[in-house]
Structure formats: C-alpha cells, structure tokens
Amino acid sequence: MTTTTGRLIDPAPPAPEKTAPPTDRRALSVSGLSVAYPRRHGRGAGESVLRGVDLEVTPGQILGVIGETGSGKTTLARAVVGLAPVVGGRIEVAGIDVGGLRKRELRDHRRSGVVQYMFQDPLRSLDPDLTVADLVGEPLAVAGVERAERRARVAEALGRVGLDADALGGRIPAQLSGGQRQRVSLARAIVTRPALLLADEPVSALDASNRNHVLRLLDELRRDLGVAVVVISHDLSSLAGIADRIAVLYRGRLVEQGPTAEVLARPLHPYTALLTASAPRLDRDPAVRRDRPGRSGPVSGEAPAWAGEPGACVFAHRCPLAEADCRTQPGGSPHPGERSAACHHPVTTSADRLARAPRATT
Amino acid sequence: MRTLRRTGRMPAARVALAVLAVVALLAVLGGVLAPQDPLAQDTTRVLQGPSGAHLLGTDYLGRDVLSRLLAGTGRSVFGAVESVGAAMVLGVVPGLASLWLGRSFEWSALRVVDALMTLPFTLFAIAAVGVFGNGLHQAMLALGVLLAPLFFRVSRAAALGLKQAQYVEAAELMGASRGRILRTHIAAKVLPTIAVTTAHALATALLTVASLTFLGVGVQPPAPTWGGMLASDLGYLAQQPWAPALPGVLIMITVGALNLLADAVRDSGAAQAAEPAAGGSAGGTSTGAPDDVPAARDARERKADERVVTV
Amino acid sequence: MSVSSPSEAVEAVEAVHSGPGGEPVLTVDGLHITVAGGRAEAVRDVAFTVHAGEAVGVVGESGSGKTLTCRSLLGVLPPGCEVSAGSAVLAGDGGAVTELTALDRRQWERLRGAELGAVFQDPASYLNPALTVGRQLAEPLRVRLGMTRARARERAVELFASVGLREPAQVYHRYPHELSGGMLQRVLIAIAVACDPRLLVADEATTALDTVVQAEVLDLLARLRDERGLALLLVTHDLAVVAEVTDRVLVFYAGEIVEDGPTQDVVHRPAHPYTAALLRVASLGDWNRRELAVIPGRPPEAGQAPPGCRFADRCDFAEDRCRTAPIPLTRTPGGRRVRCVRAAELTPILTAPPEEVPA
Known part of the structure; x- marks a missing residue:
C-alpha cells in the first residue's frame, strides 16, 4: 500500500551542514534527496530515480520544475508527500521533517492539509461517482470539519477557482469540461489552506486558454493565500509567465536552478539551452527551424565512449560540449544571483556554443 | 450507486423486477392464496388433468398442483435467499478485508477459498446434511458456504482494481482511514459487481434447491417445493407428460428474471464506465463534440482508430 | 524577441509554397457533421484544400470541431456523429479520386494506411x-x-x-x-x-510529448513532407506548434473555419479577433513574468450557436451588426479567407505582435 512507502525510509541522516537557518521561513526544503524504487526481484534499492536534489521554496513563491519525461519531476513531488521511496536526504515541509513521520503522525500530518498534491489527470484522481461539492469537501470531511463550516469553505474554494458552487456543486466529474475538472482539482487542493501545493503537470491536458487560466489561478493563490507552489510542466513559456524560479531536472539530477527569466533566457547548462531552443516560437520560418542546433545531440558515433558510465555527467551522452572532465558528474555549483548549474562548462554563451557545435542529423 | 439507479430505468430491468416482485409476493402469501390444502390427498382423483376443481390438475397422490406450487414458492425462494445471504456475508466481508488486513490474512483467506472451490456442490451438501441433520436450513447454509468463494473472488477482484485508483491514492494523501475509503470510494463501485453476482448466485441456488430436493436432501416430503414437485412429477412422465413443465416453468421464469436483472446491472455499469467520454454531449456542459482533450477519449473510439494504423 | 518584419515572413512562406507540386490531394467542400445522433451540428460548412507536399495546420480550442473534421476524413467518427452534408475528395494516384464521405467499412480499410496515414496523440x-x-x-x-x-x-x-x-x-x-x-x-x-500515403493526418500528435521530443517529432514530420512530397494535416490546439511546421493554417471556432491563410501571414497579421486571441494565449517563447492571457467566456455548445458571429460574445470588437446574421467566410487578398465583417479595419489593430503588448 502506498502509504507504507514512507516507513521504508531509514531514519533521516544527520542534516547536511548547509541546512542551518531556521526552517519556518521555508515552505519546502529538500536537501540531498535521493529516491530509488526497490528492485522487482531481490533486495536493496534499484536504479536511482532522483539523486542528490537540493531545493527550497518560500511561502508565496512559485517554483517551476521542468525536464523531459522520466527525468524525475513527478517522483520529486511524490517524494514530498511520501508516495515515493526516499533512500537518502531530508524533506521538510513548513519546518516538519516529513521523512521522519510514522504511521499516526503521517496520517495526522496529511489530515492537517499542510501540503497538497494535485494529480495530473482529474478524470482519474477525482472519484467519478462523487459530486463536486463532496469531492472538494473530502479533505475537510476526512479531517473532521463540521458540515456547515465545510460547506462554507467548499464554496469559498470553488469561488477562488472561478466556479459557482451552487451551479456546479451537484455535478459529477463527467458532467464538467476539462478545464472545469482541473479547477475542481485545484479547489480540492486549496480547501485545506495548505502551506505548500504541488501541482503535477496541471495543464498538460488543457488547451492554451484553459492552461493559462489554471496557471493564472495558481498565480493568484500564491499572492492571495501566500501558498508556496511547485508546478511541474513541460510548457516552458506559459510556466515562465508565473514562476519565480525554475529547476531543471535531467535523468534524476538537478542540473540547473535559478530565477526564471535568467535560467530560460541565459541558460548555463547545455540541457536547459536545448530545452529553450526546442520551445515552439512563432517567428521562426520553416527553413530556419530545420537548422536549429543540438536537437538530437550527437549521433551514436559522436558521444564519448564513457558517456554511459555511472560517474559521468548525466547529460554527456547528448552534450555537444562534453569534454574529458565531464567524466565526473559536476556538483550543483553556485553562480551569481542564486543560480546553480551542474556543469563543468557553465558559460553564459553556452547557447551560442551549442549553435556552433557540430550539428546532429538523424 | 448510480449504476443501480440507472438500472432501474432500463426496460429489461423493470420487467425482471416486476416478475421478481410477483415471485416475492407468492413466496410470502403463497400458502394463503392456495385454493386448497397443498397436503390434502384425494386418492380417488390422482393424476388428473386441469378441471374446474383443480385448475392445474392433481399429482400422483391427488393433491392440488396449483396449491402445491403456490405453497412451495416460499420454501424454494427463502431457501435460495438464505444460501446466497450466507454466501455474501462469508464472501464479501473477507474478500474486501483481504486487501487491507495484511499479507498473512490475505494468504490464509485465499487458501481457504481455494480449498472450498475444490469441493463438489451436491456432495458437500449431502455431507453437511449427514453431519448436521437433514433439513432445508442445513442444506442451504452448506450451499452458502460453497457459494462464498464466488463472492470472495468477485468482490476482491473489483476492489483490487479500485484500490490502485488514483482517487483512492488521493484520499490516502488526505489522511483518510481505510474504513472511510472503503465507504466513500470502494463500496459504491463494488456494489454493481456484487449485485450481478448475487443475481446469478440466486439463480444457481434456486436450481440447486430443486436438485437437492430431487435427491431427497433438504426439504422433507410431503412439504412442497418447486424442485420436489419437479422430481416427483418426473416419475409419472408416462401418465402426465406435461406435469413437470409447471414447476419447471416457474423455476425458469424466476431464474430468467434474475439473469435479466444481472445483465441489466452489468450493462448499465458498462455504460457508466464509458460515460466520461460521452460527458461532452451527455453532460451538456461541453460543446457536444467530443473533447479534444486526451483524457476524454473513449475506449471504443480508440479501438476504431486502432484499425487505422494497424491495418 | 526579434520579430522578422511581416514582409520578410511572407517572402519566406512564398518560397516554401513555390517548392512542392501544386495539385490538390484533399478537397473538402461544404462539410457538415452532426453529433448526438443528428440532433446538433458540430461542424458547419467546412471547405478547404490540401495540396501535394503542403503542410496545413488546423487549430482551435477543445470542441471547435477540428478533431471531428479530421476524424471524418479518416472514417473514425465517434458513435453518434456523422457527416450530414458535403464532400471530401481524396485524389489518388493517376487521377483516381475517392469520395471519403461515401465509403463503407471495407473500403475504408483498404484506403487507410495505403493512401491515408494517421498519427494520434497517445x-x-x-x-x-x-x-x-x-x-x-x-x-x-x-x-x-x-x-x-x-x-x-x-x-x-x-x-x-x-x-x-x-x-x-x-x-x-x-x-x-x-x-x-x-x-x-x-x-x-x-x-x-x-x-x-499521399496524406498524413496528425491529430494532436505532439501534445503529450515534452518540449525537446515535440520539436524533434515536428522536425521529423517536416522532413518527411519534404522528402516524400507528403501532404500533412496537423491538428492541434497550440498555434505555436502550427507556426513551426505548416505552410497554411485553418483556424476553427465553434465548428466553422474563421480564418484561413499562409501560416506566417496569419500568425503575424491575424485578421480575425479569435486568431488574435489564440495568439495571445499561445506559448510564444517569452521567458518573462507576465499576466497570462486567457480567452474569456466559453465557446457556444453545438447546436446552440447564436444567429450572428459565433465568436461575438467573447469578442472585444463585436458590434450590433455582428450579432444579426451569419457572417460569411470572405476571401481577402493574399490567398486568405476570414469570417469577420470588421476584418479589414481590425487587422492593423490585431497585428501588434502579442509579445510586444505590455503585460
């Protein structure tokens, strides 16, 4: 059962030296987080899904997490709510070490609704038989909130996401449009007045207008309620519209993080550069588009022979800038302006160097 | 729950329910409605055809067939209900519990069920009657024990799928207790499956009551039951070839209505499963056209598409 | 963001247009599709042509009828939906033509995969x-x-x-x-x-993919188009995706085509307010904090469209004359069509590139 995964964690290791400051100022603090799913057969941890991730989110801040499918974005969010097997590191939500919570404490922590996880697909995460009012009120009902107060808070939460509680409260999810369903999900997540909201690809199934609508709601919520928000998305441009900071994951490693505009406009890590170069834009005419740099990385012959080795930089196999020193995984070295990038050659001109690097053809 | 409500609106289900209502009425009032004493023998008028005095004729002891059919309804139906009720209690509760009460309970429950499933129906009933004494209750409870694995497996399978549903995971993240998850998210969805199983099991039990009586297990003569009448009438096939048809038709109609109802429940459950996709038009909130959103894709539709690319 | 001037963009498009051969592969005319067993009309009077080697994008919100149109061309309309009027003609090899709306199941199976290819979202x-x-x-x-x-x-x-x-x-x-x-x-x-096949239909084929893979798949589609002279019909809700790879774009709204024209022309000088609205909400490669645009309101439900312009209720520029009678799809210079009575006067207002509008 999923709730038991939290108990598999070894007692949290002594806090790494850098987490000294008081934690009450941070809604989420993740340090040295590693996650590995157990092997299907035999004992011990299997392949790592996340390795040594450090993150912080303060109240009222939006952190955007980007990366390709399988890069560990979802696992990161699930680890925070205790749905992924953490094998190392420390997770603190509003000052509480959630990795150390056991059975009853974990349940009480969950009932408090301090942290909320918003699933990607509302059709699957909302019970198809329950009405909107019941769905949104469920976290309160679980926590034992009185019926009258529950009704008021459900109406308030629905109102915040722009839904009319009287008109839609009695409907079931199948009777809502895609955008409305996602907003019901959001209402359910904020009804407990959380300190931290984790939204896993909340907009990937929505069209552009609905996507912007939901993202704007997240923006309003952090402003009005001071909730810290972690948004996972693969739509860089719309995410950039609301996120204060961006964290880029690649194969389970945090390869770059920093203020949104800086990270996306002047990437330090070659993978971030590849991401921003791949984002669709309007003004690129077809002839130019096809000459875009670094799309597919080196063709099989070009990648360094050591690129797949365990200690090597995770991006080396696709990186046109890979050199001999990339044989060791670089740490997340800090850069000016609260930025960090896990790259041996983090130059502000890396986008330009990418452009000049030998172009891969498929 | 919506499945069951929807079922009530289906015409086939209404017909089935009407038939079952009549059967239930006969079960309760059959003895009162019987025009004559079902046990009174009239040896001067044995094996007679339908007449003014005996609307459906008389049997080999000169008893009124109509009265016996009416009076026998209760015993036959209550017997079946009793065994299925026992089976539900013995099957559904451990079936759901096996998912939440840990590995060792799950393992033991599964082995017990496996063992029960190897036992042959009739033989077990005869053995149970041999131990606990011959009587309808003993035989029916024995039958209930044997039907329990069916309910165990069905409810467990249904709940197993639901337990991994994302909305159950979401409820766990809210800190919901097992009981609450079971009540709000699982029970309503397992119910239609159990309803289907119950209808089928009732039909099975009704036929088994008949076949057990046929073997002289369970109900003791001269008390009338449908199965008992069928059995004795078969002995006089040469004199009255049409006689076994009367209890036979009653059994058939009741079992048929139960199966019809079970199918209706199943169909409306399937219609519900397909509903999210139809939501656009059925719900009337979207534009009527199917959503372009990925989640709203109908499985059937996908299958249709599949042809496009795989042919 | 440096925007190439519209005239340059148009030149680039014309260069692409002159490349591939010009004979039509798919001609759709007066296509109507009804849903809910014929009770409501979800696609109304859709007409367009796809030429050999041409990439045509179809954009619109959820429920705009774009997916239904594309499915009707593949013979995979969902239950309850059917083509009630109009024709869709697929030109085959050697001058053979096939009327897609009149095919039975067996004929569809022969056609699909052979002359018509399809790629879907999942x-x-x-x-x-x-x-x-x-x-x-x-x-x-x-x-x-x-x-x-x-x-x-x-x-x-x-x-x-x-x-x-x-x-x-x-x-x-x-x-x-x-x-x-x-x-x-x-x-x-x-x-x-x-x-x-002569025509490849891609229905939201890149929507579920992450940014890098999406760009790679779009590149692949463009390359196949160039190498094989494949005509491409790309259905998506993201105008930016269409801008990447298509020569021409059809903008659908509430079951109708509201704008049609060369892609670079349309995305840089939208003539219909709805196209402009789609551009405002599209992912534009803008990395700054900003108020994300939304299109207020909801599209009318199938069968409940207002008598006049179907976008009027959500349009900033709607006037009384927009609401009285159906708006015709009018041809404008430059091979464009637009369904807006104020198109000529609005184009300069709508043209200001959305990324330059102050947040």
Whole structure:
C-alpha cells in the first residue's frame, strides 16, 4: 500500500551542514534527496530515480520544475508527500521533517492539509461517482470539519477557482469540461489552506486558454493565500509567465536552478539551452527551424565512449560540449544571483556554443 | 450507486423486477392464496388433468398442483435467499478485508477459498446434511458456504482494481482511514459487481434447491417445493407428460428474471464506465463534440482508430 | 524577441509554397457533421484544400470541431456523429479520386494506411502490446504491398531509420512498453508512412510529448513532407506548434473555419479577433513574468450557436451588426479567407505582435 512507502525510509541522516537557518521561513526544503524504487526481484534499492536534489521554496513563491519525461519531476513531488521511496536526504515541509513521520503522525500530518498534491489527470484522481461539492469537501470531511463550516469553505474554494458552487456543486466529474475538472482539482487542493501545493503537470491536458487560466489561478493563490507552489510542466513559456524560479531536472539530477527569466533566457547548462531552443516560437520560418542546433545531440558515433558510465555527467551522452572532465558528474555549483548549474562548462554563451557545435542529423 | 439507479430505468430491468416482485409476493402469501390444502390427498382423483376443481390438475397422490406450487414458492425462494445471504456475508466481508488486513490474512483467506472451490456442490451438501441433520436450513447454509468463494473472488477482484485508483491514492494523501475509503470510494463501485453476482448466485441456488430436493436432501416430503414437485412429477412422465413443465416453468421464469436483472446491472455499469467520454454531449456542459482533450477519449473510439494504423 | 518584419515572413512562406507540386490531394467542400445522433451540428460548412507536399495546420480550442473534421476524413467518427452534408475528395494516384464521405467499412480499410496515414496523440494505445513494433510495421508491408517476409523486415528497418530511431535493427525487436513516448510516436509515424500515403493526418500528435521530443517529432514530420512530397494535416490546439511546421493554417471556432491563410501571414497579421486571441494565449517563447492571457467566456455548445458571429460574445470588437446574421467566410487578398465583417479595419489593430503588448 502506498502509504507504507514512507516507513521504508531509514531514519533521516544527520542534516547536511548547509541546512542551518531556521526552517519556518521555508515552505519546502529538500536537501540531498535521493529516491530509488526497490528492485522487482531481490533486495536493496534499484536504479536511482532522483539523486542528490537540493531545493527550497518560500511561502508565496512559485517554483517551476521542468525536464523531459522520466527525468524525475513527478517522483520529486511524490517524494514530498511520501508516495515515493526516499533512500537518502531530508524533506521538510513548513519546518516538519516529513521523512521522519510514522504511521499516526503521517496520517495526522496529511489530515492537517499542510501540503497538497494535485494529480495530473482529474478524470482519474477525482472519484467519478462523487459530486463536486463532496469531492472538494473530502479533505475537510476526512479531517473532521463540521458540515456547515465545510460547506462554507467548499464554496469559498470553488469561488477562488472561478466556479459557482451552487451551479456546479451537484455535478459529477463527467458532467464538467476539462478545464472545469482541473479547477475542481485545484479547489480540492486549496480547501485545506495548505502551506505548500504541488501541482503535477496541471495543464498538460488543457488547451492554451484553459492552461493559462489554471496557471493564472495558481498565480493568484500564491499572492492571495501566500501558498508556496511547485508546478511541474513541460510548457516552458506559459510556466515562465508565473514562476519565480525554475529547476531543471535531467535523468534524476538537478542540473540547473535559478530565477526564471535568467535560467530560460541565459541558460548555463547545455540541457536547459536545448530545452529553450526546442520551445515552439512563432517567428521562426520553416527553413530556419530545420537548422536549429543540438536537437538530437550527437549521433551514436559522436558521444564519448564513457558517456554511459555511472560517474559521468548525466547529460554527456547528448552534450555537444562534453569534454574529458565531464567524466565526473559536476556538483550543483553556485553562480551569481542564486543560480546553480551542474556543469563543468557553465558559460553564459553556452547557447551560442551549442549553435556552433557540430550539428546532429538523424 | 448510480449504476443501480440507472438500472432501474432500463426496460429489461423493470420487467425482471416486476416478475421478481410477483415471485416475492407468492413466496410470502403463497400458502394463503392456495385454493386448497397443498397436503390434502384425494386418492380417488390422482393424476388428473386441469378441471374446474383443480385448475392445474392433481399429482400422483391427488393433491392440488396449483396449491402445491403456490405453497412451495416460499420454501424454494427463502431457501435460495438464505444460501446466497450466507454466501455474501462469508464472501464479501473477507474478500474486501483481504486487501487491507495484511499479507498473512490475505494468504490464509485465499487458501481457504481455494480449498472450498475444490469441493463438489451436491456432495458437500449431502455431507453437511449427514453431519448436521437433514433439513432445508442445513442444506442451504452448506450451499452458502460453497457459494462464498464466488463472492470472495468477485468482490476482491473489483476492489483490487479500485484500490490502485488514483482517487483512492488521493484520499490516502488526505489522511483518510481505510474504513472511510472503503465507504466513500470502494463500496459504491463494488456494489454493481456484487449485485450481478448475487443475481446469478440466486439463480444457481434456486436450481440447486430443486436438485437437492430431487435427491431427497433438504426439504422433507410431503412439504412442497418447486424442485420436489419437479422430481416427483418426473416419475409419472408416462401418465402426465406435461406435469413437470409447471414447476419447471416457474423455476425458469424466476431464474430468467434474475439473469435479466444481472445483465441489466452489468450493462448499465458498462455504460457508466464509458460515460466520461460521452460527458461532452451527455453532460451538456461541453460543446457536444467530443473533447479534444486526451483524457476524454473513449475506449471504443480508440479501438476504431486502432484499425487505422494497424491495418 | 526579434520579430522578422511581416514582409520578410511572407517572402519566406512564398518560397516554401513555390517548392512542392501544386495539385490538390484533399478537397473538402461544404462539410457538415452532426453529433448526438443528428440532433446538433458540430461542424458547419467546412471547405478547404490540401495540396501535394503542403503542410496545413488546423487549430482551435477543445470542441471547435477540428478533431471531428479530421476524424471524418479518416472514417473514425465517434458513435453518434456523422457527416450530414458535403464532400471530401481524396485524389489518388493517376487521377483516381475517392469520395471519403461515401465509403463503407471495407473500403475504408483498404484506403487507410495505403493512401491515408494517421498519427494520434497517445501512440501507446494504437500499438499492440503483445507484438514487437517491427512486426507491427512489417505486417502492413506484407499485406498491402505484397512484400516477402525478409523484404518487409528489411524495409521496416529502413523506415525506422528514416524516422530517426537510432539502432533501428534493435528497435525492430522491441515491444511497445520498452520504448519511450517519443520513440513510440516515431514508430507510429513509420507505420503511417510505410505504404507511401499521399496524406498524413496528425491529430494532436505532439501534445503529450515534452518540449525537446515535440520539436524533434515536428522536425521529423517536416522532413518527411519534404522528402516524400507528403501532404500533412496537423491538428492541434497550440498555434505555436502550427507556426513551426505548416505552410497554411485553418483556424476553427465553434465548428466553422474563421480564418484561413499562409501560416506566417496569419500568425503575424491575424485578421480575425479569435486568431488574435489564440495568439495571445499561445506559448510564444517569452521567458518573462507576465499576466497570462486567457480567452474569456466559453465557446457556444453545438447546436446552440447564436444567429450572428459565433465568436461575438467573447469578442472585444463585436458590434450590433455582428450579432444579426451569419457572417460569411470572405476571401481577402493574399490567398486568405476570414469570417469577420470588421476584418479589414481590425487587422492593423490585431497585428501588434502579442509579445510586444505590455503585460
């Protein structure tokens, strides 16, 4: 059962030296987080899904997490709510070490609704038989909130996401449009007045207008309620519209993080550069588009022979800038302006160097 | 729950329910409605055809067939209900519990069920009657024990799928207790499956009551039951070839209505499963056209598409 | 962001347009599609042409009728939906033409895959999980093109290589669950183009993919178009995706075409307020904090469209005359069509590139 995964964690290791400051100022603090799913057969941890991730989110801040499918974005969010097997590191939500919570404490922590996880697909995460009012009120009902107060808070939460509680409260999810369903999900997540909201690809199934609508709601919520928000998305441009900071994951490693505009406009890590170069834009005419740099990385012959080795930089196999020193995984070295990038050659001109690097053809 | 409500609106289900209502009425009032004493023998008028005095004729002891059919309804139906009720209690509760009460309970429950499933129906009933004494209750409870694995497996399978549903995971993240998850998210969805199983099991039990009586297990003569009448009438096939048809038709109609109802429940459950996709038009909130959103894709539709690319 | 001036963009488009051959592959005329068993009309009077080697984008919100239109062209309309009027003609080899709206099931099966290829959003659900992807590609080659087993396999590996799958010979023996979403979409594209169709329909084919893979798949579609002279019909809700790879774009709203024209022309000088609204909400490669635009209101439900312009209720520029009578799709210079009575006066207002509008 999923709730038991939290108990598999070894007692949290002594806090790494850098987490000294008081934690009450941070809604989420993740340090040295590693996650590995157990092997299907035999004992011990299997392949790592996340390795040594450090993150912080303060109240009222939006952190955007980007990366390709399988890069560990979802696992990161699930680890925070205790749905992924953490094998190392420390997770603190509003000052509480959630990795150390056991059975009853974990349940009480969950009932408090301090942290909320918003699933990607509302059709699957909302019970198809329950009405909107019941769905949104469920976290309160679980926590034992009185019926009258529950009704008021459900109406308030629905109102915040722009839904009319009287008109839609009695409907079931199948009777809502895609955008409305996602907003019901959001209402359910904020009804407990959380300190931290984790939204896993909340907009990937929505069209552009609905996507912007939901993202704007997240923006309003952090402003009005001071909730810290972690948004996972693969739509860089719309995410950039609301996120204060961006964290880029690649194969389970945090390869770059920093203020949104800086990270996306002047990437330090070659993978971030590849991401921003791949984002669709309007003004690129077809002839130019096809000459875009670094799309597919080196063709099989070009990648360094050591690129797949365990200690090597995770991006080396696709990186046109890979050199001999990339044989060791670089740490997340800090850069000016609260930025960090896990790259041996983090130059502000890396986008330009990418452009000049030998172009891969498929 | 919506499945069951929807079922009530289906015409086939209404017909089935009407038939079952009549059967239930006969079960309760059959003895009162019987025009004559079902046990009174009239040896001067044995094996007679339908007449003014005996609307459906008389049997080999000169008893009124109509009265016996009416009076026998209760015993036959209550017997079946009793065994299925026992089976539900013995099957559904451990079936759901096996998912939440840990590995060792799950393992033991599964082995017990496996063992029960190897036992042959009739033989077990005869053995149970041999131990606990011959009587309808003993035989029916024995039958209930044997039907329990069916309910165990069905409810467990249904709940197993639901337990991994994302909305159950979401409820766990809210800190919901097992009981609450079971009540709000699982029970309503397992119910239609159990309803289907119950209808089928009732039909099975009704036929088994008949076949057990046929073997002289369970109900003791001269008390009338449908199965008992069928059995004795078969002995006089040469004199009255049409006689076994009367209890036979009653059994058939009741079992048929139960199966019809079970199918209706199943169909409306399937219609519900397909509903999210139809939501656009059925719900009337979207534009009527199917959503372009990925989640709203109908499985059937996908299958249709599949042809496009795989042919 | 440096925007090339509209005139430059137009030149670039014209250069692309003059490239591929010009004969029409697909001609749709007066297409109407009803839903809910004929009770409501979800697509009304849709007419457009796709020429050989041309990439046409179809954009619109959820429920705009774009997906229904595209499905009707593939013969896979959902239950309860049917083409109630109009025609869709697919030109075959050697001047043969096929009326798509009149085909029976058997004829559809002969046509699909052979002359019409299709790629959908969720590749995993269109592949048989129990068979290797190579076999699923080789099978149609053997059945439709009569290839021998060995030849079909050889050709399948070639096709896998041509859609950019590395180590195609190994991929041939993989099962769908062993491949990533991007790889599966490439496999599906390989299957779709295996029998050299004249038209490839891609229905939200890149929506579920992440940014880098999406760009790669779009590149692949563009390359196949260039190499094979394939006509491409790309259905998506993201105008930015369309701007990437198409020559021409059709903007759908509430079951109607509201704007049609050369892509670069339309995205840089929208004539219809709805196109301008779509541009405002599209992902534009803007990395700054800003108020994200939304299109207020909801599109009318099928069968409940207002008498006049269907976008009027959500339009900033609607006047009384917009609401009285249906607005015709009017031809404008430059090979464009637009369904707006104020198009001529609005174009300069709408043209200001959305990324330059202060947040």
